[in-house]
Amino acid sequence: MSSPLAIQLRNVRKSYGSHEVIKGISLDVAPREVVTIIGGSGSGKSTLLRCMNFLEEYDSGEILIDNQLIGYGIRVTGDYHRLPGRIVRDSLRDVCMVFQQFNLWPHLPVIDNVALPLRLVKDIPVAEARERARAQLEHVGLAHKADAWPGQLSGGQQQRVAIARALAMQPRIMLFDEPTSALDPELVGEVLNVIRTLSDEGMTMVIVTHEMGFAAKVSDKVVFLADGLIEEQGPPEQIFAAPQSPRLRQFLNTWRERQN
Amino acid sequence: MFDFSVILPHWPQLLAGLGVCFGVSMAAIVLGFVFGWAICLGSVGPLRALSLACRLYVSFFRGTPLLVQLTLVFYALPALGISLPPLLAAVVALTLNTSAFQGEILRAGFRLLPRGQMEAARDLGLSRWQVLRHIQMPQVFRSMLPALTNETIDIIKNSALVSAVAVTELMRTAQVLASTTYRPIEFFVSAGLLYLLLTLFVARCGRWLESRLRAA
Ligand SMILES: Nc1ncnc2c1ncn2[C@@H]1O[C@H](COP(=O)(O)OP(=O)(O)OP(=O)(O)O)[C@@H](O)[C@H]1O
Ligand SMILES: [Mg+2]
Numbered sequence: 001m002s003s004p005l006a007i008q009l010r011n012v013r014k015s016y017g018s019h020e021v022i023k024g025i026s027l028d029v030a031p032r033e034v035v036t037i038i039g040g041s042g043s044g045k046s047t048l049l050r051c052m053n054f055l056e057e058y059d060s061g062e063i064l065i066d067n068q069l070i071g072y073g074i075r076v077t078g079d080y081h082r083l084p085g086r087i088v089r090d091s092l093r094d095v096c097m098v099f100q101q102f103n104l105w106p107h108l109p110v111i112d113n114v115a116l117p118l119r120l121v122k123d124i125p126v127a128e129a130r131e132r133a134r135a136q137l138e139h140v141g142l143a144h145k146a147d148a149w150p151g152q153l154s155g156g157q158q159q160r161v162a163i164a165r166a167l168a169m170q171p172r173i174m175l176f177d178e179p180t181s182a183l184d185p186e187l188v189g190e191v192l193n194v195i196r197t198l199s200d201e202g203m204t205m206v207i208v209t210h211e212m213g214f215a216a217k218v219s220d221k222v223v224f225l226a227d228g229l230i231e232e233q234g235p236p237e238q239i240f241a242a243p244q245s246p247r248l249r250q251f252l253n254t255w256r257e258r259q260n
Numbered sequence: 261m262f263d264f265s266v267i268l269p270h271w272p273q274l275l276a277g278l279g280v281c282f283g284v285s286m287a288a289i290v291l292g293f294v295f296g297w298a299i300c301l302g303s304v305g306p307l308r309a310l311s312l313a314c315r316l317y318v319s320f321f322r323g324t325p326l327l328v329q330l331t332l333v334f335y336a337l338p339a340l341g342i343s344l345p346p347l348l349a350a351v352v353a354l355t356l357n358t359s360a361f362q363g364e365i366l367r368a369g370f371r372l373l374p375r376g377q378m379e380a381a382r383d384l385g386l387s388r389w390q391v392l393r394h395i396q397m398p399q400v401f402r403s404m405l406p407a408l409t410n411e412t413i414d415i416i417k418n419s420a421l422v423s424a425v426a427v428t429e430l431m432r433t434a435q436v437l438a439s440t441t442y443r444p445i446e447f448f449v450s451a452g453l454l455y456l457l458l459t460l461f462v463a464r465c466g467r468w469l470e471s472r473l474r475a476a
Contacts, residue, residue, distance in 0.1 A: 055379055089385050096383060103380035107399050116394060121385035162380070169384060 005067070006031045006173055006204045007052060012061035014047055021047050023228035024061065029221075031172075032202045036215040036236075039225035040251060045208040048225070049177050052206065053095050054088055065095060065173065093121075096166035100178040102158040104150040104165075110137065111146040114165045121169070136164040140194050156187030163194055174198065176207040212255055216240050224248045266443045267450050274447075277433030278454050284347065284429060285416045288354035292415075293408075295355065296362030301392070303363065304370050314363065321360035326418050329353050334425045350422040350429075358415050365407045369400035402473050409466030413459045420455075430454060 007029035014022040021044045029035050037045050050056040052063060054071045063070045068091050072080040083091075104113050114133035118124045124132070137143045140160040150158055159179055166174060176195065180188040192214050199205060199218050209215055215222055215236065222239040224232045224247075232245045243249045267274070303314035321329065333353040337344065344352060373396060381391045401408075423432035434451035438444040 053383055055383065085388065089382075089387070092383075093385055097380075099376055099380060101374070101376050103374075103376035105377055105381075105395055105399075107402060117381075117384040117386060120390050120394065165380075165384070 004030060006033070006065070007206065008062075008064040008067075009052075010062040010064075012048070012051060012058050012063060014044075014051055014056060014058045021228050022051065022058070025225075025228070025230055026061075027223065027230065027233075029173075029204060029206060031204055033220045034199045034203075034205045034207065034218055035221045035223060036207045036209055036219040037223045037225055038209065038212070038215060038251070039231075043225040044228040045225055046177050049097070049175050049206060049208055052175060053092055053097050055097070057082070065091065093169070094172040095175065096169055096171040096173075097175040097177065098159070098162050098166055098179050100181050102150075102155070102162045102182070104158055104161055106150050108150075109146070110142070110148050110150060110153070110161050113150065113161060114168050117165065118168055133164075133168055136168040137161070139167065140164045141190075154187060155183045156190045159183065159191045160194055163191075167198075173204045173206075176205065176209070178208050178210065180209070180211060210255075212240065212252070224251065226251075262445055263443075264446050264450070266441055267437075267446055270437050270441075270447075273433050273437065274430065274450060274454065277428065277430035277451075278458065280347075280427065280429040281416065281419050281431075281455075282458060284350050284354065284422065284427070285412070285419045287351045288358050288419075289412050289415055291351070291355040292358035292362050295359035296366055297397075299359055299363030300366035300370065303367055318360045318364055321357050322364070326353075326357055326421050327424060329357055330421060330425055346425060346427045350419075350425065350427045354415060354419060354422070357418070358411060361411050361414075362408065365404050365411060366400055368407075369404040370396065372403060373399055405466060405470050405473065409463060412462050412466070416459055416462065417455065 005028050007027070009025055009027040012022055012025045013020065025048060027035075037048065039045050047056060051058045052065075052070075054063075057071060070091055071083060071088050073083050074080055104110075105116070108116060111130055111133050114136055115126070115129040118129040118132060119126060122129075134143060134146055137146055140163055142157060142160055142164065145153060145157060145161070150161065153161065159182075163179075179195065180191050183191065188211070192211065195205070195207070195214075196218055207215070207218075217236075219236045221233060222236050223230055224239065224243075224245070226247050232239065232243065232248045238244075239248070240252065243252060299314045299317060302310045303318070305311060330350070330353045333344070333349050333356070334346075337349070377395055378391055381395050386394070419429060420431040423429060423435065426432075428436075430451050434447045438447040441447070
């Protein structure tokens with residue numbers, strides 16, 4: 001029987017040394033759902049997101065993507081054991097991440113930034129990979145920059161290339177870690193527009209963001225993280241208009257003051 | 261007083277010496293580049309013992325005079341039953357030496373790469389080897405090219421030391437001719453000029469390669 005959930009976190013914990021950063025988080029994300037994660041600096045948002053695609057190993061609990069446990073196998077004795085990298089990569093082929101710092105590869109032209117993973121991971125021949133890459137760049141409005149170097153693009157354009165690079169892999173789940181935080185204010189809109197289009201197209205997404213207005217518009221569910229725990233979660237109307245927890249109320253007040 | 265016409269009849273010998281110098285140095289640089297990568301990957305890799313071994317190797321070849329290393333290859337290896345012809349032994353010694361330096365240069369290049377680039381690659385599904393081959397190595401090579409050019413020039417100059425172990429390269433040729441003609445100034449100046457031309461040429465090639473590889 002297949003679970004209707006795209007992502008399922010069960011009591012996930014993660015420490016750096018003796019410093020526990022994620023303190024037991026459970027969270028469900030349904031297919032086509034858009035979940036945004038908000039919270040103060042150091043509350044564990046990035047760490048949680050990075051556990052979902054196993055850039056960080058979690059220490060206990062379970063993370064399931066399409067009902068499959070990520071990163072660990074379970075022996076008949078019930079013990080967990082770390083799976084080899086190849087298997088972990090394979091179980092995460094439907095999940096792609098977009099980073100705050102874009103992380104394009106500066107030694108490759110834009111088109112090859114998008115085409116390289118297609119060639120290497122999906123074994124698509126060069127010409128066809130480039131073809132697909134071009135189509136994907138078109139999707140984010142950057143077909144005319146295909147032959148430019150990443151360093152020649154604005155931050156907003158670089159981030160759209162990074163999104164195109166992820167989309168080319170045809171993921172069913174996209175993770176965004178503050179995709180607009182490194183951008184000049186006037187470039188934020190173009191990136192948010194692309195993300196909004198994805199949500200209209202039914203992409204399952206988990207987005208860490210400080211753009212509360214955007215979160216309110218695009219989210220099905222908003223999760224407020226504080227000190228490595230979910231302090232409150234709910235539909236955006238509730239989280240932004242009728243927050244229950246005092247910490248969330250204070251977080252939103254601080255944010256509103258900063259806006260003025 | 262100085263009469264450079266004395267070198268004229270000996271040009272072919274000097275040029276042959278230059279050829280040997282260039283050949284030995286280039287062989288060492290190219291082989292050392294391959295071993296240098298191995299040493300670099302070994303020392304940044306996850307295997308503790310291998311990493312330690314690579315670091316020890318680097319410390320030894322960086323921390324002892326080349327002449328000592330040459331002597332070891334020439335006299336210690338035969339004692340172990342491995343005897344190499346002088347030319348080959350010279351290449352081996354220079355290779356061992358430069359691979360330590362090139363390994364260190366490449367390792368520094370690795371540390372300069374922002375981690376996020378590798379994370380993005382892993383996230384998109386590239387294997388460790390693919391990340392290394394397609395993301396890290398080309399960028400490390402590119403950013404370290406000026407340092408590698410310097411190392412090539414160093415090796416050309418250091419190759420003069422192999423004259424000490426009976427390889428007739430440029431320095432040795434100049435020494436022999438200087439003592440048979442009693443004209444040391446003329447021959448050593450000529451040898452110096454030839455070294456200078458060679459290193460200028462190498463520097464030129466390095467800059468050409470840099471500009472070809474530079475992303476706009
Ligand atoms: N690699 C690491 N090693 C040690 N501690 C880390 C590491 N990465 C994060 N931390 C710590 O874990 C905590 C949570 O960090 P995280 O980056 O997840 O926070 P965040 O909510 O994303 O913050 P921000 O809004 O500033 O991005 C912080 O206290 C941070 O210092
Ligand atoms: Mg963060």
